[in-house]
Amino acid sequence: xxxxxxxxxxxxxxxxxxxxxxxxxxxxxxxxxxxxxxxxxxxxxxxxxxxxxxxxxxxxxxxxxxxxxxxxxxxxxxxxxxxxxxxxxxxxxxxxxxxxxxxxxxxxxxxxxxxxxxxxxxxxxxxxxxxxxxxxxxxxxxxxxxxxxxxxxxxxxxxxxxxxxxxxxxxxxxxxxxxxxxxxxxxxxxxxxxxxxxxxxxxxx
Numbered sequence: 001x002x003x004x005x006x007x008x009x010x011x012x013x014x015x016x017x018x019x020x021x022x023x024x025x026x027x028x029x030x031x032x033x034x035x036x037x038x039x040x041x042x043x044x045x046x047x048x049x050x051x052x053x054x055x056x057x058x059x060x061x062x063x064x065x066x067x068x069x070x071x072x073x074x075x076x077x078x079x080x081x082x083x084x085x086x087x088x089x090x091x092x093x094x095x096x097x098x099x100x101x102x103x104x105x106x107x108x109x110x111x112x113x114x115x116x117x118x119x120x121x122x123x124x125x126x127x128x129x130x131x132x133x134x135x136x137x138x139x140x141x142x143x144x145x146x147x148x149x150x151x152x153x154x155x156x157x158x159x160x161x162x163x164x165x166x167x168x169x170x171x172x173x174x175x176x177x178x179x180x181x182x183x184x185x186x187x188x189x190x191x192x193x194x195x196x197x198x199x200x201x202x203x204x205x
Contacts, residue, residue, distance in 0.1 A: 037124050
């Protein structure tokens with residue numbers, strides 16, 4: 001069992017970042033690391049990871065519903081049609097991160113997702129094609145990399161298709177969240193649950 005694990009007041013062992021505040025615990029216990037194969041959810045997570053760059057993920061979690069409302073629930077077909085008026089609207093929305101570059105990147109990412117679909121390519125399938133062949137259970141937080149060869153390759157592939165704010169560190173964070181890797185620490189109560197979900201998941205192709 002990892003020495004970095006925290007035993008919460010409910011007696012459950014968790015990764016240290018997933019104990020509190022409540023938003024982190026809910027995300028850790030119910031979402032992080034579970035495999036996702038839906039194009040719209042993959043698109044959303046990539047964009048939110050881009051918005052998180054330089055900020056706390058807690059900030060994103062607390063604003064996620066506002067982001068969803070502002071960005072048409074991350075339907076890439078709708079976001080791809082956003083224009084200058086939408087950009088102005090978003091820059092005036094206090095519920096989201098009002099960063100012009102990240103807003104414009106989200107629209108560009110939607111347009112890239114739509115182009116892929118027009119070519120018969122699923123964004124989720126593209127992302128899952130970079131799933132590592134093997135991945136060791138991290139025993140401590142220090143075992144978690146900022147990026148990997150797979151995330152570097154995924155970043156390059158996404159950028160080749162016109163995606164923005166998808167550097168290799170952002171790509172790895174998305175891989176962790178979307179379930180391409182299981183980075184719950186050894187001994188965390190969610191590790192085995194996540195591994196079972198991954199075993200029963202049919203990756204999109």
